Every structure is written in C-alpha cells, then in structure tokens.
Amino acid sequence: xxxxxxxxxxxxxxxxxxxLEGKEPTDIDDAAPLFGSGxxxxxxxxxxxxxxxxxxxxxxxxxxDDARSIFASVNALADHIVSAKAAA
Amino acid sequence: MRIWVTGIGVVSPLGxxxxxxxxxxxxxxxxxxxxxxxxxxEMRTRLAAEVRGLSAAEVAPEGDAEAWSRTDAMSVLAVRxxxxxxxxxxxxxxxxxxxxxxxxxxxxxxxxxxxxxxxADAIKPLRAMLTHPLSSTADHxxxxxxxxxxxxxxxxxxxxxxxxxxxxxxxxxAGVSRCVVAGGADGLCRLTYTGFGALSAVDPNPCxxxxxRRAGLNLGEGAAFLVLEPEEASRARGxxxxxxxxxxxxVGAEAHHITNPEREGRTxxxxxxxxxxxxxxxxxxxxxxxxxxxxxPLNDSMEAAAIRACFGPEAERVLVSSVKGQIGHTxxxxxxxxxxxxxxxxxxxxxxxxxxxxxxxxxxxxxHTTRATKANVRAVMSNSFGFGGTDTSLVFAAxxxxxAPEVPARRSVVVVSAATxxxxxxxxxxxxxxxxxxxxxxxxxxxxxxxxxxxxxxRARRLDRAGRLSAVAIQRALGDAxxxxxxxxxxxxxxxxxxxxxxxxxxxxxxxxxxxxxGVKFASPADFPNLVPSSxxxxxxxYLGLRGPVFAVADLGVTAECAVVTAADLIAxxxxxxxAAGSVEEASPMIERCLGPVCSGEARGVRSEGASxxxxxxxxxxxxxxxxxxxxxxxxxxxxxxGEGALDGAPEPPKRAAIxxxxxxxxPGLCLPEAWAAVPHRAVAPRSGVHEGAGGFAMAAALAAIxxxxxxxxxxxxxxxxRGYALLLTAERSPDEPGSS
Numbered sequence: 140x141x142x143x144x145x146x147x148x149x150x151x152x153x154x155x156x157x158x159l160e161g162k163e164p165t166d167i168d169d170a171a172p173l174f175g176s177g178x179x180x181x182x183x184x185x186x187x188x189x190x191x192x193x194x195x196x197x198x199x200x201x202x203x204d205d206a207r208s209i210f211a212s213v214n215a216l217a218d219h220i221v222s223a224k225a226a227a
Numbered sequence: 228m229r230i231w232v233t234g235i236g237v238v239s240p241l242g243x244x245x246x247x248x249x250x251x252x253x254x255x256x257x258x259x260x261x262x263x264x265x266x267x268x269e270m271r272t273r274l275a276a277e278v279r280g281l282s283a284a285e286v287a288p289e290g291d292a293e294a295w296s297r298t299d300a301m302s303v304l305a306v307r308x309x310x311x312x313x314x315x316x317x318x319x320x321x322x323x324x325x326x327x328x329x330x331x332x333x334x335x336x337x338x339x340x341x342x343x344x345x346x347a348d349a350i351k352p353l354r355a356m357l358t359h360p361l362s363s364t365a366d367h368x369x370x371x372x373x374x375x376x377x378x379x380x381x382x383x384x385x386x387x388x389x390x391x392x393x394x395x396x397x398x399x400x401a402g403v404s405r406c407v408v409a410g411g412a413d414g415l416c417r418l419t420y421t422g423f424g425a426l427s428a429v430d431p432n433p434c435x436x437x438x439x440r441r442a443g444l445n446l447g448e449g450a451a452f453l454v455l456e457p458e459e460a461s462r463a464r465g466x467x468x469x470x471x472x473x474x475x476x477x478v479g480a481e482a483h484h485i486t487n488p489e490r491e492g493r494t495x496x497x498x499x500x501x502x503x504x505x506x507x508x509x510x511x512x513x514x515x516x517x518x519x520x521x522x523x524p525l526n527d528s529m530e531a532a533a534i535r536a537c538f539g540p541e542a543e544r545v546l547v548s549s550v551k552g553q554i555g556h557t558x559x560x561x562x563x564x565x566x567x568x569x570x571x572x573x574x575x576x577x578x579x580x581x582x583x584x585x586x587x588x589x590x591x592x593x594x595h596t597t598r599a600t601k602a603n604v605r606a607v608m609s610n611s612f613g614f615g616g617t618d619t620s621l622v623f624a625a626x627x628x629x630x631a632p633e634v635p636a637r638r639s640v641v642v643v644s645a646a647t648x649x650x651x652x653x654x655x656x657x658x659x660x661x662x663x664x665x666x667x668x669x670x671x672x673x674x675x676x677x678x679x680x681x682x683x684x685x686r687a688r689r690l691d692r693a694g695r696l697s698a699v700a701i702q703r704a705l706g707d708a709x710x711x712x713x714x715x716x717x718x719x720x721x722x723x724x725x726x727x728x729x730x731x732x733x734x735x736x737x738x739x740x741x742x743x744x745x746g747v748k749f750a751s752p753a754d755f756p757n758l759v760p761s762s763x764x765x766x767x768x769x770y771l772g773l774r775g776p777v778f779a780v781a782d783l784g785v786t787a788e789c790a791v792v793t794a795a796d797l798i799a800x801x802x803x804x805x806x807a808a809g810s811v812e813e814a815s816p817m818i819e820r821c822l823g824p825v826c827s828g829e830a831r832g833v834r835s836e837g838a839s840x841x842x843x844x845x846x847x848x849x850x851x852x853x854x855x856x857x858x859x860x861x862x863x864x865x866x867x868x869x870g871e872g873a874l875d876g877a878p879e880p881p882k883r884a885a886i887x888x889x890x891x892x893x894x895p896g897l898c899l900p901e902a903w904a905a906v907p908h909r910a911v912a913p914r915s916g917v918h919e920g921a922g923g924f925a926m927a928a929a930l931a932a933i934x935x936x937x938x939x940x941x942x943x944x945x946x947x948x949x950r951g952y953a954l955l956l957t958a959e960r961s962p963d964e965p966g967s968s
Binding site: 156157158159160161162181182183184186187190193194202 | 425426427484485486487678679684685688689745748749750751752753756
C-alpha cells in the first residue's frame with residue numbers, strides 16, 4: 140500500500156467518522172498530534188477511529204499503551220496500517 | 228415535613244424481592260453468569276447479571292404478551308411488592324407513579340426495528356412496537372397495577388432511577404402528592420450490551436469497583452420502586468413508623484462530555500453537597516455512601532475525588548461500597564435499586580460489601596467495605612451518575628433521628644422566553660404566534676435545518692440531529708431572555724427537561740442494522756451514547772453549559788407539555804430557578820408508519836417535526852434579575868384516562884382568552900368547565916404540522932400572543948391516548964395597561 144494514499148484515505152475517514160464538520164482532509168497536519176492539543180480529539184474519538192480503521196483497512200488497533208504511539212499522528216497511524224498490511 | 232419510605236420492591240439478578248436481594252448482597256453473592264437472553268456472533272464477552280426465568284407473559288393480560296416487555300414485568304413485580312409492603316392500593320386512594328429508565332422494550336423491539344427498516348415502504352404498524360417508547364413501562368404498570376393518578380417517565384441515563392425518586396420528593400414537598408411509587412427499571416438488550424462493549428467499558432470478568440485492576444463494568448438488569456409518603460398522610464392511614472426517611476437530594480449536570488465524567492468530580496461533589504444541604508445534615512451525620520461505583524476506570528476515581536471533596540476528613544470514616552460488583556450496572560434501574568438497598572442498609576444496620584474489590588486503587592482512597600459490616604447507620608448517601616454528566620445524590624435517614632426538614636413556601640412560576648425550530652424556521656419568544664396565522668400546511672417530512680447557521684459545528688460535532696435541534700431551540704430561548712447560562716451573576720444553574728416521544732428511533736435502528744450487517748465489533752462507540760433518551764438534552768447541556776437539573780421525559784404526543792409541567796413542579800418547590808422545557812421530534816418513516824399509528828393513533832394532517840423550548844423561571848428569581856416575564860403560569864394539571872373533570876380547577880378565563888392545542892381536536896372525553904366552554908379554540912397543527920411535539924409549538928404560540936398583547940390568557944391543552952396535560956398562561960399586565968381586559 141502506498142503510504143501517501145493511506146494518509147489521504149485516513150484523513151477522509153477522520154472527517155466523516157469523527158464529524159469534523161467544516162474541516163477538509165487537507166486541513167489535517169500529517170505530523171500533528173491527533174489527541175489533546177492537536178486536532179482536539181479525545182478517547183471517544185480514539186474508539187470510533189479504531190473501529191473505522193478496522194472496518195476500512197482491515198487492520199486492528201491494539202488496545203492499551205501500543206495504541207498511544209499508533210494514534211500519535213496521521214503519519215504514525217498510516218505507518219501502522221501499511222506495515223500491518225505488509226505483514227498480513 | 229418528613230418524607231417516609233413505607234414500601235420497597237426490588238427485582239434484581241440476585242432474586243425477586245427486596246428482602247432476598249438484600250440477604251444475598253450481604254452474603255456477598257455475585258449474580259454474573261453467561262448471558263442467555265441473546266447471542267450475537269463475535270461478542271467479546273457473554274457475562275451479564277440477568278434476572279433469570281422472567282418473561283413479559285407473567286404480567287401481561289392473557290394473549291397480549293407480544294405488546295409487553297421484560298422491563299414491564301420487572302416493574303410490575305417491584306411496584307406490586309412495594310405497594311403491598313406499604314399497605315396501600317391504587318383503588319383505595321390516589322397514588323402517583325414515576326418510572327425512570329433508558330431502554331423500556333428495546334430488547335423486544337430492537338430486532339423488529341432492524342428488520343422493518345430494510346424496506347421503508349414495507350414499514351407497517353405492529354402491535355409489538357407498543358413497548359418501544361420509554362413511556363410504555365409506566366403505561367403497562369398503570370394497566371397492570373393502577374389506576375395511578377399522576378404518571379411520569381423520566382430518563383437521565385444511569386441516574387434515571389434516582390431522578391424518579393427526586394421528582395417524587397418534589398411532589399410530596401409541594402403538597403400535590405400524598406403517596407408516590409417511584410423508581411426505575413431496565414432490561415438487558417442487545418443495544419446496550421454491544422454499545423457499552425463498543426465503548427470498551429465492559430470487563431469480560433466480574434467487575435472490580437474501586438480496585439487498582441478494575442477494567443470496566445458488567446451489565447445487569449432489574450427494577451426497584453419505593454413508596455414515598457408525607458408523614459402526616461402515612462400516619463393518617465395508621466402507619467406509625469416508616470422503614471426510613473428520604474431527607475435530602477441534589478441534582479446537577481457536568482456540561483462536560485457525553486461519556487466521560489469530569490476527572491476531578493467537581494459537579495458530583497456539588498450535587499452531593501446540595502443533597503446534604505437539603506437534608507440539613509453535615510458529613511459527620513452520614514455513615515455510609517452507596518456509591519455509583521461502576522468499576523470503569525474514570526467513574527471510580529472521579530467519584531472517590533468527589534466523595535473526598537464533599538466529606539473532607541469524614542471521608543476517612545464514612546463506609547463506602549458499590550453493589551455493582553454483585554448485580555452489575557442496571558442502568559436506569561441502578562439509582563432506584565441502590566436507593567432501595569440504602570434504605571435496607573439503614574433498617575438492618577448492616578452495610579453491604581464491594582465484591583470484586585481486592586486491592587484499593589490509590590486513586591480511590593476511601594473507607595471501603597469489602598465484607599458486610601454491621602454498623603449503626605443513621606444516614607446513607609446514594610450516588611448516581613449518567614451519560615451526559617447527569618449527577619444525582621439522594622440521602623436517606625433512619626426514622627426520627629434528625630430534625631424534620633422545613634418545607635419551603637411554594638413559589639410562583641413565570642415564563643421568560645420560548646423558542647421553536649420547525650417548518651417556519653427558528654422562531655423566538657415573540658414570534659411563535661405565526662403558527663396561529665392562516666397559511667399553507669408545511670411540506671411533509673424533515674424541515675429545513677442547516678446546523679451551521681445556528682451552531683458552531685466544530686464544537687457541536689458530537690451532537691446528532693435531535694441534539695442539534697434541541698440545542699438550537701434552547702439557545703434561542705436563552706438568547707431572547709438575555710440569559711447566558713455561563714454568567715455567574717445569574718446566581719443559579721440553568722437546567723433543561725426535554726424529551727422525545729419515541730427517542731432516537733432512526734439512530735437505534737441504524738446502530739442495530741450495523742451490528743447485524745457488519746458484526747458486533749463494528750458497533751459505533753460514537754453513535755451509542757446518542758441512543759439514550761436523554762441524549763438530546765444531555766448534548767444541549769454540554770454545548771450550552773447548562774449545569775442545573777438535566778433530564779428527559781417521555782409521554783407520547785404530550786411530551787412537551789409533560790416537560791413543561793414537570794419543570795413547573797420542580798421550580799415551584801425550589802428544585803431549580805431557571806429550566807428550559809420542551810421536546811424534540813424528528814420526522815422518520817418508522818414513526819410515521821409504525822410507532823405513530825400504534826402508539827399515538829392515526830393522525831390527521833401533514834406529519835412534520837421540530838423542537839421547542841419554553842424557559843420557565845421562579846418569579847422571585849426573575850424579579851431579582853429585573854426580568855419582565857412573558858407570562859405567568861398560575862395553574863397546571865395532568866391526567867390519565869379520558870380526563871373527565873380534569874379541568875374543573877382551572878381559573879376562570881379573562882375576556883380575551885383562547886384554548887390552544889397542538890393537534891387539531893380537543894380530547895373527546897374532556898369536559899371544559901362552563902366558563903371555558905365558549906372560549907375560542909385554536910390549533911397550531913395546520914401550520915406546525917402533526918407530530919408528537921406539536922404541543923410545544925402551541926405553548927410557544929400562546930406565549931407570543933400574550934407577549935404581543937393579542938391574548939390575556941391561554942389554556943394550552945395537550946392530549947394523547949389515555950393521558951393529557953393542561954396549563955394556563957396569563958398576561959403580566961396591570962389592569963390599566965393597554966392590552967389588558
């Protein structure tokens with residue numbers, strides 16, 4: 140899978156699944172933190188995003204501390220998806 | 228005035244009956260087992276605390292079980308037990324009924340919703356859907372045990388049962404009830420089971436409240452009801468001693484997050500302090516806290532912080548326990564079951580344990596009881612917290628230990644604003660008489676609604692359409708009253724009571740269909756909290772910063788009237804200074820073609836939708852703020868049945884008065900008092916369209932007509948099958964002012 144393509148699809152998914160109304164996928168910074176300060180997402184968003192990623196990409200996000208680093212940014216999440224797909 | 232608890236009824240996963248439930252709680256029994264009610268592929272856990280061997284057929288009239296629910300059955304059994312213990316019967320004197328809950332007949336109807344929705348054209352009225360509305364539980368208790376006089380269905384998610392008891396206390400203090408049976412009931416269903424699973428809130432093993440390794444809650448089910456009476460009424464019928472007294476209560480909203488509690492427990496502590504203040508007790512008077520204690524990581528640390536904040540050094544002494552380690556989280560029933568357990572804890576002098584608690588989390592440093600503990604329990608505080616941050620605390624005390632609480636003087640209620648969003652757009656306090664003017668009927672179906680025209684959609688992204696419609700209506704009502712709920716100079720927290728006749732029907736349908744079509748693991752965590760009936764008002768509270776009492780009511784086609792009357796009841800006795808009240812109804816093929824015809828009856832006219840918010844305030848509070856009200860609310864009433872004689876107490880109309888209704892017709896069995904018989908009747912339905920919330924538009928129209936000097940009074944009458952409400956709105960004018968009669 141092409142990481143750039145995954146990042147784009149991921150950002151489209153975030154806008155629709157997290158109801159980021161008024162935001163375009165291009166508004167989301169690939170390197171910015173998803174939670175807290177960056178996009179201002181919270182734990183409920185993390186659950187929704189994990190569910191949507193599994194639905195869309197067939198990749199499970201592990202729970203607990205591993206999830207924290209995977210959800211660090213769009214880049215980190217896309218990397219996880221790409222490497223999980225490659226390993227599959 | 229003392230409020231006596233004279234009867235308790237409980238159906239719990241530990242047994243049928245209050246006594247057996249308490250025996251087994253004290254014995255440390257845990258009711259968790261493999262779920263037998265339903266099975267969905269790929270469920271991560273099958274653990275639950277079920278009420279075994281219970282079916283709707285046990286209490287339903289012969290041959291009608293398909294239209295009754297397990298929640299009905301638990302409620303009927305618990306109400307019967309409570310009434311029997313109290314020695315009262317509905318046939319011997321008027322008894323009022325309040326039922327808290329979240330799911331009603333969801334278990335019986337969730338599959339039907341998913342099935343029916345596959346082809347919108349094939350949706351048809353099905354009698355089995357009678358149990359879907361939240362109000363169906365109260366209706367069926369009334370049918371099986373009644374006749375009850377005043378009946379309400381309330382929902383504030385997991386504090387519903389506690390708020391039912393709080394409303395009962397308000398009625399008794401107001402002197403309008405001499406006997407109330409109030410509590411909560413919730414049956415297990417696929418929707419809540421998969422929903423809490425989606426939120427990762429469920430421990431696959433028996434839960435561990437306040438434990439360091441706690442990993443979430445277990446779901447349970449059950450019902451509990453208490454009989455509450457003013458001491459004088461109870462003595463008058465020969466009772467000499469109650470089981471306990473209900474001495475204090477507090478309610479408030481966090482206005483923080485739809486699923487996550489405030490970390491520091493600020494609102495929970497405020498509500499607990501309010502309950503103590505109401506009881507005129509200090510932390511030193513309380514011997515036990517029956518905690519909400521769900522065993523979710525966030526709840527338990529928040530609650531521990533709140534208990535420490537409220538109790539200060541006394542937190543080292545006050546015994547704390549949670550029954551959820553034994554019967555799970557029974558959602559809308561939890562507040563009522565825990566109230567019943569609190570009363571029995573006082574009566575038996577023995578505090579139940581927190582089962583599952585082995586190593587206390589350092590973030591939860593409290594005097595936990597991990598085994599049943601004998602103690603002289605003078606007073607117990609019972610905490611309940613719900614989705615949307617709806618917090619309620621109740622305080623029960625041993626009979627005659629503390630001074631009798633004083634009864635505040637009954638206060639006058641005024642209306643300071645009103646707003647609607649409907650076919651004519653967003654209309655404010657002085658504009659809603661547009662719904663009384665001749666004009667075209669609305670287009671059928673959804674109204675035009677662009678959320679971004681009214682709300683900051685970035686901040687409102689979690690709000691579904693019902694939440695957004697509610698927030699817009701309340702926001703406009705507040706704006707027209709120049710009232711900013713975040714402004715501390717108001718001197719009171721603004722609350723809201725707002726419901727929907729059928730709840731989030733389309734949302735629940737979509738949630739269930741997704742589970743069936745994609746699998747349990749794709750249940751949407753973000754959508755689930757929006758399916759609880761109090762979600763729209765909870766979201767509005769968070770968006771607008773409403774921190775007073777926040778809950779939903781449901782009463783079919785008179786939900787808006789029910790909300791306003793309930794708000795007036797609360798303000799009159801000092802349980803709130805400013806409350807927005809109304810309803811939100813959404814256009815939906817499932818409502819139009821199935822729930823509407825089955826529950827509300829066939830409707831004439833064009834089906835539409837909309838939300839209303841009527842802003843009520845204590846007259847003294849409005850005066851102190853220098854606000855001139857739109858109208859006074861000197862009289863209101865409600866009834867069950869045909870309503871014969873229900874309006875006999877209505878004050879006489881002034882010269883320029885009208886009777887206003889949502890729907891086009893007046894209730895067939897209702898006899899207008901002679902003085903009102905010749906007063907013109909007008910309806911808003913031709914312009915607002917037909918929907919279960921049309922009564923809110925009638926109230927808003929009445930207020931605008933009064934505010935603009937076109938009317939001096941309006942009697943707003945709302946009716947639905949077997950129920951109705953009426954309220955009188957009068958002009959605030961001195962006799963020599965223009966526009967007065």
